[in-house]
Amino acid sequence: MRREGYELDSQIGFGSFGIVHAAFVTEGPHLQEKVAVKIIELEQFPNHNLEKIRKEIQIMRLSSHSNILNHHVCFTSQTQLWMVMPIMDCGSVGNILKCFYRNGIQDECLVATILKEILQGLNYFHEHDQIHRDVKAGNVLLSREGKIYLSDFGVASYLRSGQNAKTFTGTPCWMAPEVIESENNAGYDFKADIWSFGITAIELVKGAPPLIDYPPMKIILMIRNSDPPQLGKEDDLDSSFKEMVNSCLQKDPSKRPTAESLLKKRFFNKARNCEYVNNHLTNILPALEEMVSIPRLFAGLVRDRNNSEADSWDFNLSSGNNSKVKTEDPLAGIGTDEEDPLDTLQEIDY
Numbered sequence: 185m186r187r188e189g190y191e192l193d194s195q196i197g198f199g200s201f202g203i204v205h206a207a208f209v210t211e212g213p214h215l216q217e218k219v220a221v222k223i224i225e226l227e228q229f230p231n232h233n234l235e236k237i238r239k240e241i242q243i244m245r246l247s248s249h250s251n252i253l254n255h256h257v258c259f260t261s262q263t264q265l266w267m268v269m270p271i272m273d274c275g276s277v278g279n280i281l282k283c284f285y286r287n288g289i290q291d292e293c294l295v296a297t298i299l300k301e302i303l304q305g306l307n308y309f310h311e312h313d314q315i316h317r318d319v320k321a322g323n324v325l326l327s328r329e330g331k332i333y334l335s336d337f338g339v340a341s342y343l344r345s346g347q348n349a350k351t352f353t354g355t356p357c358w359m360a361p362e363v364i365e366s367e368n369n370a371g372y373d374f375k376a377d378i379w380s381f382g383i384t385a386i387e388l389v390k391g392a393p394p395l396i397d398y399p400p401m402k403i404i405l406m407i408r409n410s411d412p413p414q415l416g417k418e419d420d421l422d423s424s425f426k427e428m429v430n431s432c433l434q435k436d437p438s439k440r441p442t443a444e445s446l447l448k449k450r451f452f453n454k455a456r457n458c459e460y461v462n463n464h465l466t467n468i469l470p471a472l473e474e475m476v477s478i479p480r481l482f483a484g485l486v487r488d489r490n491n492s493e494a495d496s497w498d499f500n501l502s503s504g505n506n507s508k509v510k511t512e513d514p515l516a517g518i519g520t521d522e523e524d525p526l527d528t529l530q531e532i533d534y
């Protein structure tokens with residue numbers, strides 16, 4: 185399909201709001217550049233406010249940090265919102281966990297590196313009075329060279345925040361208790377991201393977040409009514425990791441540390457650089473198109489984590505496909521001074 189200067193190629197991701205495609209630029213100075221396009225059907229948000237979406241896009245485009253994946257351009261096309269961004273040739277950490285690490289990543293240095301990079305991106309958001317609102321491994325993208333980016337902030341999370349608990353379509357495992365309660369109380373602040381960060385840390389070492397096997401409404405009730413998930417003696421994990429995670433998962437948001445103070449925790453002394461991520465993870469992953477077909481094929485098995493058949497799948501990472509896909513700087517090439525997306529949005533008559 186060809187639209188608005190982009191030719192859509194294969195699907196590389198599925199979210200609860202829409203589909204992500206690889207695509208090629210078909211016009212202008214970046215002709216043939218490969219990008220990712222996330223397409224959100226706006227009709228699923230009957231109360232969406234185009235004015236607010238425009239503001240979110242404006243804020244989004246002001247963000248500039250080495251751990252934040254910015255969009256090249258966003259525009260509406262008929263009833264769809266198209267978000268064009270650099271393509272990350274190793275996809276999301278969420279996808280990687282589903283494909284290759286269903287029992288979690290055991291390499292502490294790798295976990296510390298990924299989490300530290302996420303935290304640096306979050307710290308940037310919070311310093312600029314922004315809340316990400318959807319921190320999870322599925323929104324952490326990796327380039328082949330081992331760079332780590334937080335994605336899916338701004339419009340998508342704004343649209344998500346307009347959903348209430350009854351209409352919530354995603355998996356709420358990462359939601360902080362005060363976000364669930366936000367309709368009944370004063371709302372929430374950046375500390376909600378710290379809770380989601382703690383859940384993401386557990387996701388990385390266990391392969392999935394707590395409560396993943398329950399239906400969404402039950403998860404919401406459990407997060408609201410139960411004690412927070414805390415790592416204890418029974419969890420065979422480094423004590424500095426457990427201390428860091430437990431500090432994030434406190435029901436009272438004011439007791440949670442800031443992203444800045446989390447970065448000083450002992451656990452992050454284990455963090456390395458993107459070369460380490462490349463050598464120990466991204467370099468040994470298959471091509472993106474190959475990877476995205478795996479969770480789709482085995483979706484049922486992946487979800488049922490106790491299924492013995494699921495455990496028998498062995499993708500053999502160590503002897504895995506070492507073939508590299510084209511390694512270009514995913515952020516290079518397309519400038520940010522493209523056509524103003526706000527102008528494009530204004531063309532659409534809602």
Ligand SMILES: Nc1ncnc2c1ncn2[C@@H]1O[C@H](COP(=O)(O)OP(=O)(O)OP(=O)(O)O)[C@@H](O)[C@H]1O
Nearest residue numbers: 197198199200201204220270271272275276322354
């Ligand atoms: N820029 C990108 N480059 C490569 N893969 C991407 C890119 N953006 C998204 N993806 C892939 O698409 C998947 C779906 O992304 P999307 O943001 O739509 O959904 P999600 O955030 O994972 O889920 P949900 O919408 O339920 O929160 C991601 O998990 C990732 O694997």
